Amino acid sequence: MKARLYYERSMHALTSSLAMFTQRLPFIKNICPLLGSPLSLKVTTPMAVSFVSTHSLSGQTIVIEPEDDTFTNPTEAQLNEEFSWSFTTNRYNMRDVSFEGLPEGLSIEIGTGIDFGFSKIVGTPTESGVFDVTLVAWRFANLGGQSTAPYSLTINVAGPADPFAEWREENWNGAELDDPAISGPNADPDNDGLENLLEFVLDLDPKERSQMPGEFVVDPDDDSMFRYEIPLRADAEELNIGFQENSTLDPAQWTDVSEAGIIRTESNIVLSIPRAPGRKFYRLRVTL
């Protein structure tokens, strides 16, 4: 009778989640050697059959796998760009997936119809960083029936490209690259009065003395206006670039020129101001 009781207990485990079942397996194994009588042996046979049906006797567990080699782990994603990572299970077809650790903007799509058995992490990540995602696939809807072992996926969501950082690496290396006094945005190692960030935006050489580019002229199309046109690097587009004005050169008096006075294209920035009497100073301002 004792043996029968154990058998019922193991049946109970089979209807529970796999995690629960595998935890019970060592317990059952330990009991089996104690079942020495012919009566006990009769009972151990169906127990063994039951275990095989869930792959636990052979030590196999039901696991999540990437759909194919194109879905790697770890995997790369780009901030604000569409992402998709497809996965399946090595045994039964999943009907539900539980998860944690997904970056904002991504969600799980359970495959149906011709995609039955395949699910995806899809969406557009809106936060960057390294995310350790845990997935568990379930045999039935509403997280029902057996489940797979937890699967860990690392998603590396890269932030926007940083053209200034790349430019810095093109111009310096080693200790100089690590030294903000040489390669930092506010440094001026060639002493031409143009800090590195300006040298980058204006496409100049940060190691040779450079002239401030651009011409300050009466607008050829409208002689009531001054026009100051400065060529810019195309990949400086994302930077905040504008003009400031000041009547006195008092450092506290610089104010932004209104957007109406600035024309910005991919390849240049143009200051357009009325030819008014009096004195005024202008400067180009760039912020990272």
Ligand SMILES: [Ca+2]
């Ligand atoms: Ca410089």
Ligand SMILES: [Ca+2]
């Ligand atoms: Ca220079």
